[in-house]
Amino acid sequence: xxxxxxxxxxxxxVSILGPSSPFGQHDFIIxxxxxxxxxxxxxxxxIFHLATNAAIIDGVAAYQHRADQIHRLxxxxxxxxxxxxxxxxxxxxxxxxxxxxxxxxxxxxxYPYGGxxxxxxxxxTGAIAFVFILxxxxxxxxxxxxxxxxxxxxxxxxxxxxDPENAYSAAEAIRASWLIIxxxxxxxxxxxxxxxxxxxxxxxxWGVWTSxxxxxxxxxxxxxxxxLLGFLGxxxxxxxxxxxxxxxxxxxxxxxxxxxxxxxxxx
Amino acid sequence: MSNTRHPxxxxxxxxxxxxxxxxxxxxxxxxxxxGPGRPSYWERHIVEYEQDMNxxxxxxxxxxxxxxxxxxxxxxVAWDCNCLEEVCGAxxxxxxxxxxQACTALVDRLLQDNPEQIELRPMRKFPVIRDLMVDRSRMFxxxxxxxxxxxxxxxxxxxxxxxxxxxxxxxxxxxxxxxxCGCCLEACPQYLKIELERKEGETEEEFHARERELHDxxxxxxxxxxxxxxxxxxxxxxxxxxxxxxxxxxxxGIQICGNAQNCVKVCPKEIPLTTSIARAGRAAxxxxxxxxxxx
Ligand code: SF4
Ligand code: SF4
Ligand code: FES
Numbered sequence: 001x002x003x004x005x006x007x008x009x010x011x012x013x014v015s016i017l018g019p020s021s022p023f024g025q026h027d028f029i030i031x032x033x034x035x036x037x038x039x040x041x042x043x044x045x046x047i048f049h050l051a052t053n054a055a056i057i058d059g060v061a062a063y064q065h066r067a068d069q070i071h072r073l074x075x076x077x078x079x080x081x082x083x084x085x086x087x088x089x090x091x092x093x094x095x096x097x098x099x100x101x102x103x104x105x106x107x108x109x110x111y112p113y114g115g116x117x118x119x120x121x122x123x124x125t126g127a128i129a130f131v132f133i134l135x136x137x138x139x140x141x142x143x144x145x146x147x148x149x150x151x152x153x154x155x156x157x158x159x160x161x162x163d164p165e166n167a168y169s170a171a172e173a174i175r176a177s178w179l180i181i182x183x184x185x186x187x188x189x190x191x192x193x194x195x196x197x198x199x200x201x202x203x204x205x206w207g208v209w210t211s212x213x214x215x216x217x218x219x220x221x222x223x224x225x226x227x228l229l230g231f232l233g234x235x236x237x238x239x240x241x242x243x244x245x246x247x248x249x250x251x252x253x254x255x256x257x258x259x260x261x262x263x264x265x266x267x
Numbered sequence: 268m269s270n271t272r273h274p275x276x277x278x279x280x281x282x283x284x285x286x287x288x289x290x291x292x293x294x295x296x297x298x299x300x301x302g303p304g305r306p307s308y309w310e311r312h313i314v315e316y317e318q319d320m321n322x323x324x325x326x327x328x329x330x331x332x333x334x335x336x337x338x339x340x341x342x343x344v345a346w347d348c349n350c351l352e353e354v355c356g357a358x359x360x361x362x363x364x365x366x367x368q369a370c371t372a373l374v375d376r377l378l379q380d381n382p383e384q385i386e387l388r389p390m391r392k393f394p395v396i397r398d399l400m401v402d403r404s405r406m407f408x409x410x411x412x413x414x415x416x417x418x419x420x421x422x423x424x425x426x427x428x429x430x431x432x433x434x435x436x437x438x439x440x441x442x443x444x445x446x447x448c449g450c451c452l453e454a455c456p457q458y459l460k461i462e463l464e465r466k467e468g469e470t471e472e473e474f475h476a477r478e479r480e481l482h483d484x485x486x487x488x489x490x491x492x493x494x495x496x497x498x499x500x501x502x503x504x505x506x507x508x509x510x511x512x513x514x515x516x517x518x519x520g521i522q523i524c525g526n527a528q529n530c531v532k533v534c535p536k537e538i539p540l541t542t543s544i545a546r547a548g549r550a551a552x553x554x555x556x557x558x559x560x561x562x
Contacts, residue, residue: 031522115528207549
């Protein structure tokens with residue numbers, strides 16, 4: 001019986017984490033920051049990230065152009081921005097989130113209500129998205145830009161596959177295996193669900209929509225937002241898989257150069 | 268249930284007919300426990316069908332008979348009840364997997380849903396005292412922590428209280444119907460059980476003080492949040508609103524709610540708990556900002 005397992009698990013958690021929250025007196029503020037950080041910067045970045053990736057739908061050249069625009073900021077600025085506004089907030093949100101997941105029970109079997117299903121999915125997608133993002137950052141970015149790490153560890157274990165100079169490398173990394181494509185699809189959908197449903201629960205937590213009618217109504221924009229973002233994410237993923245390799249890499253402009261000039265230095 | 272001796276007693280004899288028609292028998296399985304901290308075990312009883320039975324009359328029959336389905340003589344099953352009309356909440360238990368009041372759980376309906384048997388077990392979120400009786404003192408401690416009352420103790424005549432708007436009255440009336448049954452807590456995935464064992468040589472008072480301390484740090488639950496909402500909208504209660512808001516955002520406060528909204532679905536008094544949670548959430552947001560900027 002699953003009920004048996006849950007109670008044992010609970011008892012175990014209570015024994016190691018204490019009877020109430022793992023955050024003690026700072027519970028309220030930590031959870032409110034956790035909630036806020038999920039929206040800004042993480043949620044905002046997810047929208048930005050999926051929207052910029054969607055440039056691949058317009059072709060590899062457009063995608064390269066987008067990458068160039070971002071990376072024009074220079075390595076130091078990018079380093080500061082990505083750690084301050086992306087990595088650290090995600091690590092914080094994810095780790096606090098895992099503790100929150102551990103401090104609740106799943107009881108959809110006995111109480112199969114829509115709200116409870118969404119609550120349970122919120123925990124599942126949160127955990128999936130966190131693990132996915134940890135791997136995804138490693139896979140594309142490598143986490144640490146130091147030379148010894150990239151050549152010694154990241155590249156060796158299939159990480160650091162994205163080269164901003166050759167943005168097409170992202171598409172290559174994704175289509176390397178059907179498993180990676182599936183993992184990306186799951187990761188994107190989990191993140192999008194977690195954000196869309198998270199915005200809805202945030203509205204209750206912070207007291208934006210209070211009446212049942214308002215809460216019901218608020219589901220519509222959240223659902224619409226989630227569907228649009230989901231389509232955008234999956235569309236970009238599809239475009240990544242279908243992308244044509246950039247012409248420049250296959251035939252580096254030699255076709256346009258007259259053979260005579262081309263040949264002269266060698267002769 | 269780490270200590271359940273065996274799951275449903277499949278091997279034991281069952282009532283021959285259990286379709287719930289008059290004059291037939293039906294099965295009742297009860298999750299029993301002989302005392303606090305003791306192992307629990309399932310026991311099957313056969314109950315003779317009568318018209319218009321509810322789970323309390325089923326339990327009365329079981330107690331009168333005090334024999335299991337295989338004819339073993341056992342101590343009568345213990346349970347709580349009082350009003351028998353769903354206003355006291357004493358008889359709350361988990362019936363066929365769902366928390367509700369036994370006095371209004373009608374046998375005809377239960378057998379319609381599951382003609383096989385009726386399953387009774389104590390609430391899982393509270394320590395069992397015996398069989399279906401649980402210790403819900405944590406709810407009372409929560410109400411004390413939240414100061415869920417209107418302070419009017421005084422020897423002086425303070426004159427008539429402030430007037431309440433019609434709208435306010437109606438809202439307060441709905442919230443005041445709470446009978447502290449604990450259904451909302453039982454169904455809440457964020458509300459976890461707290462069960463303490465008495466240490467050796469510990470006096471009753473010491474034990475309860477230790478328990479109170481743990482209760483004060485654990486989740487207050489939907490019932491507690493609705494109580495804050497109720498007393499903070501009362502014109503007199505509002506005078507001590509800050510104290511309640513402090514307790515609302517303290518350890519174990521409203522922040523633990525994960526918006527599963529099971530509470531509002533199972534509340535027998537149809538209290539708009541999720542509305543209270545959102546309103547209290549808004550009050551908590553404002554309170555937090557005030558406390559930050561008014562330091
Ligand atoms: S709010 Fe409803 S379910 Fe919760 S204790 Fe009160 S009456 Fe029971
Ligand atoms: S809405 Fe909050 S209090 Fe109600 S069941 Fe869900 S987590 Fe518990
Ligand atoms: S006996 Fe009072 S609610 Fe059932």
